[in-house]
Amino acid sequence: MPRVMIVEDEAIISSLIKAYLKNLRYEVAGEAYNGEDAVSLAKSVKPDIVLMDISMPGHYDGIRTAQEILKEQDTPIIFLTSHTDAETIDRATGLSPYGYLFKPIKQIELKVAIDIALSRKGVEERLQASEARYKTTEETLRVHQNQLEKMVALQTADLIEAKEAAEEANRAKSEFLTNMSHELRTPMHQILSFAKFGMSKIGTAPDEKLFGFFEKIVTSGTRLMALLNDLMDLSLMTSGKMSHQKEKYDLIWILKNTLVDMKRHFEEKGIQLDFEKPDISTAVICDNIRIEQVFRNLLSNAIKFTPSGKRIEIRIEAADIVILEKRFAGVKIAFIDQGVGIPENELDTIFEKFSQSTRTKTGAGGTGLGLAICSEIIKHHGGVINAANNAFGGATFSIILPYQPHS
Ligand SMILES: Nc1ncnc2c1ncn2[C@@H]1O[C@H](COP(=O)(O)OP(=O)(O)OP(=O)(O)O)[C@@H](O)[C@H]1O
Ligand SMILES: [Mg+2]
Structure with missing residues (x-):
């Protein structure tokens, strides 16, 4: 009532x-x-x-x-x-x-006035309630819309990033294919030319001349073999099947073995090699063949990108490896060259497969696989590999392998 x-x-x-x-x-x-x-x-x-x-x-x-x-x-x-x-x-x-x-x-007028007033009040209250509901719904809708817009923006950004990554991968891949066919054809062409030339000169050219042809065939064949080995390693790497047979070795012994092979390349290019035996233990647990492969890759890069008449220094010293804030004693071996160096913003990306720096890309040869393989091998040894530019010019590639004095 x-x-x-x-x-x-x-x-x-x-x-x-x-x-x-x-x-x-x-x-x-x-x-x-x-x-x-x-x-x-x-x-x-x-x-x-x-x-x-x-x-x-x-x-x-x-x-x-x-x-x-x-x-x-x-x-x-x-x-x-x-x-x-x-x-x-x-x-x-x-x-x-x-x-x-x-x-x-009058009584009747009083009744009508009160009834109308109460009914208007009821209508107004319902209107207010529905306005409040409308406002809440509108607010919820706005919040949802904002969330939706944010999600769409995020997804669009992700898509753009994925698209750019795919385009970049595609670009690197086609660059790799171009490089690779060039790298395969050049030595193959040399092998065929010198073999044909040699065949036509049998009986007429002196033995030293024929020996020279065979030597060129061997060089090109070796280059081809190295390339095929890199490709093999790439496929092992991508399938996660690269195996390592580790034993205790002296790093200096492995380095010297590598240098026996590489000496010729230093001499051919007229680059001086500086190496002084360090006064520390250099025993590590490693796969000597793989570590030799890393040394050979780093040295051939250093030689490739250093002009004649300059020097390459190999320095071995004790250094710590820091992985996830944990510190391990290690042996560091640095290859310090006086070559073209690496653009600062590419010091990390050159370790990616098929990647070559913008400074050397044009005509330096190679396929951009060497450092990716080195990096994978060093990772398998629990070590680190890193590139830096020298204050006096050129680049330094260093590896630190965990030190194993008692194993
Ligand atoms: N010592 C160096 N000085 C300057 N740039 C270097 C040096 N070593 C590597 N780089 C740069 O890093 C790139 C990648 O090197 P990586 O060894 O992976 O490939 P590559 O030498 O081009 O080809 P590959 O080793 O497969 O024959 C090189 O193309 C070069 O741009
Ligand atoms: Mg290389």
């Missing part, structure tokens, strides 16, 4: 309204005879609707009283008035009242 509060200074009118309300089966929530009392009564009884006389004695007239009540609560107010002057109506209208009743009030 709706609870109605009456604010009316004239006791007769107030009683009459009360009687009407009773007849109409509304509950009287309370009665006030002036504005101040009405404000505190409304606060305590919280009526569903207020019937408010406009003209009342005291500080507060009905309109001011209504303003005070509306500051605290959202109660529908119906004004009761005998005034119809424009100013009063304007002031009252400013409060968006739920109705006006002109005195003398």
Whole structure:
């Protein structure tokens, strides 16, 4: 049953309204005879609707009283008035009242005014609730949309990155194929030419001349063999099947074996080799063939990229290996050249397969496999390999292998 509060200074009118309300089966929530009392009564009884006389004695007239009540609560107010002057109506209208009743009030008009006011209040409340729901839905939708946009942006970035990586891989691969066919054809061409030439000179050319042809065939054949070995290693590497047979070796012994083979290349290019035996133990557990392969790759690179008349130094010293913040004692062997060096931003990428630095790519030969194979071999030995540029020019490639004094 709706609870109605009456604010009316004239006791007769107030009683009459009360009687009407009773007849109409509304509950009287309370009665006030002036504005101040009405404000505190409304606060305590919280009526569903207020019937408010406009003209009342005291500080507060009905309109001011209504303003005070509306500051605290959202109660529908119906004004009761005998005034119809424009100013009063304007002031009252400013409060968006739920109705006006002109005195003398009739019961039926009171019923209609209260019913309309309550039904309007109900509609307004439902509207507010649905607006609030709409706002929440809109907010949730906005959050979802933001998330979706972020996800799309992330996925797009991932896709672009993947596409760029695929394009880069594709580019490196086709560059590799071009290089590879060049690297295969050149020695093959030499082998065939010198073999044919030699055949045509049998019986006419002196033996030394024929020996020279055979020597060139052997050199080209060796080059071809090295290339095929690299390709073999590449396929072992990619299938994870590169095997190592490790034993205790002296690194200096392996280095000297390598240098026996490589000496000729230093001499041919007129490059001086500097190496002083260090005063430390150089025992490591390793696969000597593989480590020799690494030395040969690094030395042939150093020779390839260093001009004639310069020097290459090999320096061996003790150094620590730091892997995942753990420190291991190791032996470091550095190949220090006086060649073209490596662009600083490519010091890491040159270890990737098929990769060649932008400084040497044009016409230096090679397939870009050597360092990738070295890196794989050193990784298998628990060591590290690294490239750096020298302050005085040229590059230094160093390897550190774990030191094994007691094994
Ligand atoms: N000592 C060096 N000085 C300057 N650049 C070097 C040196 N060593 C390697 N590089 C650069 O690193 C690249 C990769 O070397 P890597 O040994 O992997 O391939 P490659 O020598 O080009 O070919 P491959 O060894 O397969 O015949 C070289 O092409 C070169 O650009
Ligand atoms: Mg190489």
